[in-house]
Amino acid sequence: MKYLHTMVRVTDLPTSLRFYVDALGLEVLRQYDNPAGRFTLVYLAAPGDSEAQVELTYNYDPEVYTGGRNFGHLAYAVENIYATCERLQQHGVTISRPPRDGRMAFVRSPDGISVELLQAGHALPPAEPWVSMPNVGSW
């Protein structure tokens, strides 16, 4: 038995790829277009960790994708949580829970999927601007 992926539905594929790839740092492994079925699937994973994937499902027929409380978040370890949060900010992503402790942060995807970032190994020394940054919304 083996974990394959977590599937999330996305309203807009280019916007989602800017979040998951450009801002968060995942890479695209493959894309499957099915015009007859009116959907496209994109498989993503952290670089060098291609076995544990995220599957983005884009349905051509529009739907509003609200969140539910039974799903919590996707979690990734990152090499430098400050660098990751800075890159997310540069792409317009709000840091919902800034890494004030040098260890943990939360952001949300364009469709409201909560993503937890954890500093790999030991926490980094607390540093500005993160220490003074308040929480924004929920995550």
Added chain:
Amino acid sequence: MKYLHTMVRVTDLPTSLRFYVDALGLEVLRQYDNPAGRFTLVYLAAPGDSEAQVELTYNYDPEVYTGGRNFGHLAYAVENIYATCERLQQHGVTISRPPRDGRMAFVRSPDGISVELLQAGHALPPAEPWVSMPNVGSW
């Protein structure tokens, strides 16, 4: 960067462990009880695939965990999809999408988290009772 886990919230821990462990076949890696914070976390993974985890969050204060459409499902490859579905049934789990094609099935956790099962390698030859089994609900 590395995938750590998908977190899901659970209403009842023993009921959820019967589903994820006894019926689905994941194993418990560790449990973290935090009575002061009024929550317990349980980390699960497929046997031999301990790096890609599911984190169950049990909050002591009751809440109804509805689902949302932005989250789709968790997906696992299994060695024998018929044996897995039979074990799920024996634990009272409804097979929402039976493996009529010997390849794919869907079930739901007690809190409505959709789980996709995919036959590892080639599809199995179609076989009863699965071939004649209708879909039940959504997944």
